[in-house]
Amino acid sequence: MPADFGYINARVKGMKARLLPPGRLEELLSVPDLDAFLHALTSTPYGPELQEALSRYRGLRAVDEALARAFQKAARRVLSFADGKPRTLIQVLLMQWDVHNLRAVLRAKHAGHPPEAVEATLVPAAELSDVRLRELLQQPDVAAVVATLVTWGHPLGNALAEALPEYQASQDLLNLELALDRAYYHWALQASKGRGGDAARVLELVRTQVDFTNVKTAFKLQQLPDLSPEQRERFFLEGGVLVTREVFRNLADPKTAEVGIREMRARGIQPEGRTPAEVERWLEQEATRRMADLYLGDPLGVDVVIGYLTLLANEVRNLRLIARSKAMGIPRDLVRREMALV
Amino acid sequence: MPELVSPTRMNLLQRKNQLRVAQQGVDLLKRKRDALVSEFFKVVRQALAARERLNAVSQNAYVILSLAKAVDGRQALEAAALAERRPVTVDVEIRNIWGIKVPEVRAQRVHRSFLERGLSPMATTVRTLESQQAFEEVLSAILEVASTELRLRKIGEEIKKTTRRVNALEQIVIPRIRAEIRYINDVLEQRAREDVFRLKRIKKKLESRQP
Numbered sequence: 201m202p203a204d205f206g207y208i209n210a211r212v213k214g215m216k217a218r219l220l221p222p223g224r225l226e227e228l229l230s231v232p233d234l235d236a237f238l239h240a241l242t243s244t245p246y247g248p249e250l251q252e253a254l255s256r257y258r259g260l261r262a263v264d265e266a267l268a269r270a271f272q273k274a275a276r277r278v279l280s281f282a283d284g285k286p287r288t289l290i291q292v293l294l295m296q297w298d299v300h301n302l303r304a305v306l307r308a309k310h311a312g313h314p315p316e317a318v319e320a321t322l323v324p325a326a327e328l329s330d331v332r333l334r335e336l337l338q339q340p341d342v343a344a345v346v347a348t349l350v351t352w353g354h355p356l357g358n359a360l361a362e363a364l365p366e367y368q369a370s371q372d373l374l375n376l377e378l379a380l381d382r383a384y385y386h387w388a389l390q391a392s393k394g395r396g397g398d399a400a401r402v403l404e405l406v407r408t409q410v411d412f413t414n415v416k417t418a419f420k421l422q423q424l425p426d427l428s429p430e431q432r433e434r435f436f437l438e439g440g441v442l443v444t445r446e447v448f449r450n451l452a453d454p455k456t457a458e459v460g461i462r463e464m465r466a467r468g469i470q471p472e473g474r475t476p477a478e479v480e481r482w483l484e485q486e487a488t489r490r491m492a493d494l495y496l497g498d499p500l501g502v503d504v505v506i507g508y509l510t511l512l513a514n515e516v517r518n519l520r521l522i523a524r525s526k527a528m529g530i531p532r533d534l535v536r537r538e539m540a541l542v
Numbered sequence: 543m544p545e546l547v548s549p550t551r552m553n554l555l556q557r558k559n560q561l562r563v564a565q566q567g568v569d570l571l572k573r574k575r576d577a578l579v580s581e582f583f584k585v586v587r588q589a590l591a592a593r594e595r596l597n598a599v600s601q602n603a604y605v606i607l608s609l610a611k612a613v614d615g616r617q618a619l620e621a622a623a624l625a626e627r628r629p630v631t632v633d634v635e636i637r638n639i640w641g642i643k644v645p646e647v648r649a650q651r652v653h654r655s656f657l658e659r660g661l662s663p664m665a666t667t668v669r670t671l672e673s674q675q676a677f678e679e680v681l682s683a684i685l686e687v688a689s690t691e692l693r694l695r696k697i698g699e700e701i702k703k704t705t706r707r708v709n710a711l712e713q714i715v716i717p718r719i720r721a722e723i724r725y726i727n728d729v730l731e732q733r734a735r736e737d738v739f740r741l742k743r744i745k746k747k748l749e750s751r752q753p
Contacts, residue, residue, distance in 0.1 A: 318624065413664055530608060538612070
């Protein structure tokens with residue numbers, strides 16, 4: 201299988217042509233109701249998935265299923281084009297879906313939810329396929345899930361196995377979830393290290409992601425005035441460039457938040473607004489914009505893949521927003537505010 | 543059935559006593575009903591306000607949930623819902639209103655921080671947290687509605703029961719006792735007249751026998 205980004209990007213550019221043209225979202229936003237939206241969506245490249253979803257679900261649920269299925273199919277397809285180092289770099293971008301799936305499985309096993317309650321929450325868009333996720337769901341408890349991941353040689357398996365004794369002693373799943381997040385970023389940073397512009401680009405992306413996650417976490421922690429500085433620092437992620445431990449410490453504490461915000465702004469992260477919701481929205485939109493712009497970057501590098509996957513995720517998100525605005529009568533302004541790129 | 547009553551003076555006194563007690567009962571029940579109606583209207587206002595609050599917070603919560611589902615994806619929201627939960631403890635206190643046992647439902651603490659909800663701030667978006675918070679608000683409004691509507695139902699049932707009792711006393715029991723009293727009075731008066739008549743006849747006979 202060809203492994204270089206020249207080949208991968210040629211295939212990805214073909215897939216990009218299936219994204220909705222500019223202006224189509226505006227047209228969809230102006231349809232009168234959900235039925236009209238469903239009808240209009242049928243004539244787009246999402247049509248086959250929507251038809252399939254409509255045979256099992258109705259209304260919004262069908263839209264959600266169709267869009268999720270289309271995204272999973274496209275993401276796994278992109279991954280299937282690559283092997284070797286390019287595959288690893290693409291895996292870094294998609295691994296967050298494995299993290300999402302593992303988190304859902306661990307929560308279900310910890311709280312004793314049946315597998316069927318969890319299946320609908322899974323997004324098999326990365327390494328863990330449908331079959332593997334079902335296999336994980338069949339495991340009797342958290343320890344068995346971790347053991348299965350280690351057996352499969354999953355990149356996050358060993359880190360979870362290391363955190364398992366602490367979880368078993370405290371029965372606090374948050375410890376294991378934090379270990380999972382740290383393991384993902386640690387693995388992503390390690391996997392994207394190496395020579396060449398592509399590795400550097402992905403490394404830069406992961407570092408930005410770590411910085412943005414730390415800012416978002418710190419703003420959420422400001423809402424909990426009773427936490428000690430040590431308890432706040434427990435949520436700090438290593439690996440960022442702009443948000444150091446010191447900045448995070450100040451930013452996460454309501455007493456020193458002003459200092460933290462000044463430091464953060466001085467380092468180039470200048471979100472609009474002060475509330476956690478406003479900051480998070482700005483960071484997400486900023487990350488989406490930066491990553492989507494990469495589509496026009498190096499035609500023989502990872503940029504095109506990053507750009508395409510971001511544009512696809514953004515389109516799926518915007519379509520979900522429009523569907524909800526039609527079904528629930530959410531004002532158009534509110535929807536437009538949430539849409540990252542139109 | 544006044545005819546079934548034995549027309550004796552003892553029964554007449556008993557019936558008169560019963561009539562007095564029944565009239566006092568009607569009076570008391572009417573006063574109880576008035577007090578209950580006034581309490582009912584007070585609770586109706588509270589119930590309407592609670593319903594309005596529930597409608598408003600629900601509407602807001604569903605909009606926030608919808609936006610969160612759209613932006614973060616349904617799967618992310620449902621995965622967040624799988625997290626370990628702290629139970630919401632509800633206190634049920636029994637209050638006594640005019641002899642009716644009315645339960646009052648109150649939650650100790652509905653709102654929880656995201657750490658109490660078992661969620662990692664690194665992996666959960668503000669939208670998800672806001673929608674959870676909005677639904678905790680809905681839960682609090684539901685408990686308020688449950689408490690007021692339960693009170694309303696209990697008081698309403700009691701008003702109905704009291705009205706039935708008042709009607710039964712006014713329409714059936716009191717007219718029946720009055721009829722019985724009338725019957726006994728009629729019979730006793732008839733007897734008295736017969737006695738007078740008989741005595742007069744005897745007196746006449748005795749007078750005619752005397753030379």
